[in-house]
Amino acid sequence: MKTTRNTAAKTAVLDIFEKSKTALSHTEIQKQTGDLCDRVTIYRILDRLVNDDIIHKIVNLDGTVKYAKCHHHAQRVHIHNHAHFSCEKCLEITCLENVKPSYIIPHNYKVNDINFTLSGLCPNCLNSNN
Amino acid sequence: MKTTRNTAAKTAVLDIFEKSKTALSHTEIQKQTGDLCDRVTIYRILDRLVNDDIIHKIVNLDGTVKYAKCHHHAQRVHIHNHAHFSCEKCLEITCLENVKPSYIIPHNYKVNDINFTLSGLCPNCLNSNN
DNA sequence: ATTTTAATCGCAACAATGTTGCGATAATAT
DNA sequence: ATATTATCGCAACATTGTTGCGATTAAAAT
Numbered sequence: 001m002k003t004t005r006n007t008a009a010k011t012a013v014l015d016i017f018e019k020s021k022t023a024l025s026h027t028e029i030q031k032q033t034g035d036l037c038d039r040v041t042i043y044r045i046l047d048r049l050v051n052d053d054i055i056h057k058i059v060n061l062d063g064t065v066k067y068a069k070c071h072h073h074a075q076r077v078h079i080h081n082h083a084h085f086s087c088e089k090c091l092e093i094t095c096l097e098n099v100k101p102s103y104i105i106p107h108n109y110k111v112n113d114i115n116f117t118l119s120g121l122c123p124n125c126l127n128s129n130n
Numbered sequence: 131m132k133t134t135r136n137t138a139a140k141t142a143v144l145d146i147f148e149k150s151k152t153a154l155s156h157t158e159i160q161k162q163t164g165d166l167c168d169r170v171t172i173y174r175i176l177d178r179l180v181n182d183d184i185i186h187k188i189v190n191l192d193g194t195v196k197y198a199k200c201h202h203h204a205q206r207v208h209i210h211n212h213a214h215f216s217c218e219k220c221l222e223i224t225c226l227e228n229v230k231p232s233y234i235i236p237h238n239y240k241v242n243d244i245n246f247t248l249s250g251l252c253p254n255c256l257n258s259n260n
Numbered sequence: 261a262t263t264t265t266a267a268t269c270g271c272a273a274c275a276a277t278g279t280t281g282c283g284a285t286a287a288t289a290t
Numbered sequence: 291a292t293a294t295t296a297t298c299g300c301a302a303c304a305t306t307g308t309t310g311c312g313a314t315t316a317a318a319a320t
Contacts, residue, residue: 003287003288003296005295005296009298010297027276040280059193061245063189063193063306063307083235099236102231111250115191134268135267136317137316139268168270170269170308171269
């Protein structure tokens with residue numbers, strides 16, 4: 001049986017996610033970990049955390065990939081069907097945990113996962129007029 | 131004033147989009163054009179077609195980028211707010227022109243664009259049990 | 261029809277992001 | 291304390307996309 005281990009690098013990455021209010025890219029995590037571990041190691045940690053359902057992957061409209069901590073509620077089966085907001089100005093991505101789209105889809109499609117991303121201006125950038 | 135020109139490569143790319151029922155990646159287009167033009171030229175053509183609102187860019191859940199022809203309706207201002215379906219098996223991406231999500235978003239966010247992608251099994255792959 | 265203009269192209273070079281193989285290291289179970 | 295194997299570091303590679311620049315060429319002007 002595959003067990004996941006707690007390593008220094010993994011702990012550090014988790015800590016960074018814990019402290020961040022926004023989603024983080026591989027590059028941003030790498031900057032924060034400094035020379036604690038190799039670039040490849042971070043990729044592998046991110047993969048593992050996604051598999052273990054501890055973080056989820058977010059692909060932005062512009063193609064950039066970020067990750068954010070999962071906030072589990074009482075659900076057993078767990079789809080990341082909340083919305084994400086991507087600010088065009090500060091480029092930050094935040095989870096809108098409570099925003100869930102409703103939609104009607106033709107039968108004969110089987111939906112396993114959904115991605116709902118809104119982009120525009122976040123409250124911070126909307127208020128600052130520059 | 132910038133005018134866009136009709137070149138052999140651009141015409142070929144448009145033709146490929148016209149014939150395709152699904153969204154196409156840069157690589158797929160390159161395969162179909164063969165050695166008609168350079169790799170870079172295709173990137174530039176795609177950029178121009180997006181700017182001219184003739185095709186739209188679709189970023190999939192897995193981060194792959196594809197493009198599809200725009201089907202304009204009577205709208206003047208034109209947001210690509212329809213849904214896209216991404217099949218996990220055949221990897222094809224199709225536009226669900228009529229599927230539009232409804233949602234409630236906190237005020238103090240300004241939404242300029244939305245991306246709504248569903249993934250799972252398309253009708254074709256759902257029916258074939260293998 | 262010929263000339264002029266500048267949009268487009270091809271090529272080479274570069275950058276960012278992600279993947280893979282493999283021997284070395286180290287977390288966990290025994 | 292030892293054995294097992296998940297994880298790591300490093301090097302090498304793949305893919306995708308970008309940029310600069312001189313050469314072409316579509317389309318406008320003459």
